[in-house]
Amino acid sequence: MAVTIKDVAKRAGVSPSTVSRVLSNHPRISRETTRKVKAIMEEMGYHSNMMARSLVSNKTYTLGMILPRPAEELFQNHFFAENIRGITTQASRNGYDILMTTGHSEQEELAAVTRLVKGKRVDGIILLQSRRNDPIIAFLKHEEFPFILIGHYAQDEEILCVDNDNVQAAYDATQHLIAQGHERIGFVSGPPNLTVSVDRLDGYLRAMHDHGLPMQPEWIVEGEFLQESGYRAMSFFMNLPERPTALVVIDDLVTFGVLRGLTELGFRVPDDLSLVSFNNISLTELSTPPLSSVDIGIYQLGYMASQLLIRQIQGDKPQQNRTIVPHRLIVRESSLNLSSKRS
Amino acid sequence: MAVTIKDVAKRAGVSPSTVSRVLSNHPRISRETTRKVKAIMEEMGYHSNMMARSLVSNKTYTLGMILPRPAEELFQNHFFAENIRGITTQASRNGYDILMTTGHSEQEELAAVTRLVKGKRVDGIILLQSRRNDPIIAFLKHEEFPFILIGHYAQDEEILCVDNDNVQAAYDATQHLIAQGHERIGFVSGPPNLTVSVDRLDGYLRAMHDHGLPMQPEWIVEGEFLQESGYRAMSFFMNLPERPTALVVIDDLVTFGVLRGLTELGFRVPDDLSLVSFNNISLTELSTPPLSSVDIGIYQLGYMASQLLIRQIQGDKPQQNRTIVPHRLIVRESSLNLSSKRS
DNA sequence: TCCGATTGTGCAAACGTTTTAACAAACGAA
DNA sequence: TTCGTTTGTTAAAACGTTTGCACAATCGGA
Structure with missing residues (x-):
């Protein structure tokens, strides 16, 4: 139904691989081909199917987070709203979207995270809070899945986090x-x-x-x-x-x-x-x-969390695990x- | 790396198709096979790859929304937080997650929505606000893509929305x-x-x-x-x-x-x-x-929006376009x- | 003129599912 | 016994990409 890479290829008289390479700015593609293919993509209204792309590249350009439960009053409306604004803004700037899910209990939350991680729905996870002995943190650490904590986890200084002093x-x-x-x-x-x-x-x-x-x-x-x-x-x-x-x-x-x-x-x-x-x-x-x-x-806490997590996903090892956002x-x-x- | 449907199939001595059918509760699968396959999935820690699933089924079990821009003060922190809580809670209950994205201008927002829709990243979209002559609404309507508006759109009584009286x-x-x-x-x-x-x-x-x-x-x-x-x-x-x-x-x-x-x-x-x-x-x-x-x-506005949108995605035509949430x-x-x- | 390197492109496999069509086996009615 | 139906399973194609490998063409230096 929708325009695929093959349609574009056919119309441009090139192979699908070439179109794909144009999409990813492959260095070996000639100026001329690039121009032509791009024009045709524009003309045909091509948008690449993210699901197909993710399937093969194993990247989703999505960060996951769990909505704080109402019971967890630490995160009130104001905090949550400001924070998520920071998170989303910075994520967007890097081409990432935010996937939000929820659970009605700690157990359900863990199940939700498991689903996101194992189902390859996200590239990393932002945690808005942590209890003591948080099973989610344990799980993510065990899976060696990229994640960052807003706040910090006294039990383990090894995990990436953004916090105030x-x-x-x-x-x-x-x-x-x-x-x-x-x-x-x-x-x-x-x-x-x-x-x-x-x-x-x-x-x-x-x-x-x-x-x-x-x-x-x-x-x-x-x-x-x-x-x-x-x-x-x-x-x-x-x-x-x-x-x-x-x-x-x-x-x-x-x-x-x-x-x-x-x-x-x-x-x-x-x-x-x-x-x-x-x-x-x-x-x-x-x-x-x-x-x-x-x-x-609060905004900056979210903003930094996004930024550092994306860096980590992209393979940048940060100097220190804990980043301090200044207060005033x-x-x-x-x-x-x-x-x-x-x- | 991860456990796939094939691995499970091999271990269970059945074909991948059978495993897939167990997953979707196909009626023709025998009690015995179902039991065995489920046990093995459990044992191997199988979780199905959402990207692959979406690619072929054309369903993402994800609802999209755009984060209101700070400039749009109609949606203050409290409203936004409560509303999104309602949206996410009801979505989760139906097995849907929320994908959030953003744009720094109306144009960027439209581009973001286009990306979600054409890139098949979401099954439907929740709009938190609308200006007059909203190009996003025009686009979604033209694409016949499922969406719902929180608030209502005086210019067009045809669109699905949740609002107060x-x-x-x-x-x-x-x-x-x-x-x-x-x-x-x-x-x-x-x-x-x-x-x-x-x-x-x-x-x-x-x-x-x-x-x-x-x-x-x-x-x-x-x-x-x-x-x-x-x-x-x-x-x-x-x-x-x-x-x-x-x-x-x-x-x-x-x-x-x-x-x-x-x-x-x-x-x-x-x-x-x-x-x-x-x-x-x-x-x-x-x-x-x-x-x-x-x-x-506010919570119920979000909750209803989620619910009605999901119904529409699943092919349920609502009786009326506009749903009223009671006030007090x-x-x-x-x-x-x-x-x-x-x- | 020849040959190694560079440049530009295509083929085909792979990613992990779903689903159509086909088929074998078991069943039940005539 | 025969044959239509039901039940349980499988093979294989398809979804729309990316990417390793191969190959042809062009280039530049000896």
């Missing part, structure tokens, strides 16, 4: 609060089994230590990446006999929970409690007051202290 | 404000060339008319789907000699702009101005005050009037 990011956030004159600073963390929670807590602790500030164990609260966690943390902190004057919060969404609680109780931000958090989603600047947040370069603290009203406001 | 949604929102005792109600619209803007304005006008309320042309303001538009609309309305007491706003993000402006000027919501908007993104309930918003079922007004504090609050 979360220790430093939290250090910066904490130091900023200290510079604003705060000494009593609390930390609202995420699930303790996630590297990101561990790293950010670490950065907070280091900053406190480096500036000789007292650390109280009760000023560190764990939670989920949900606003409810923020709400709970807030009420815990505000009921302490000695309240902190500022909080470093693991995620913007959690901070919204803190903020809502504070507003309900009649406390004011930053006057009664200053806040800094992470991710800098677009709504941080819309809230009242606007939230200070560490921009972790965006200071807004939620962490500006009174004196600097009054000045 | 935006007229009724706006009617409901307006009527709610009227029920709260408002008579002076303004409308903040989106770009006038989008169907969604036209429809929602229409619903607003009808509700006002049906309740015998005065309509003032200056109470209708056009803008973009950006918070800046909300900010501008707000300052316009609040500087009128006769201010409205409530606004219907085309989109939540725009409403955040209105809200920020009001807060800056010291106005209070809903006391000085009540607000209702559309889309019900997750942050509407986190803002202060929480925003009333019409939930348009979620009333929150931003539109509850004083009397009902005090009661």
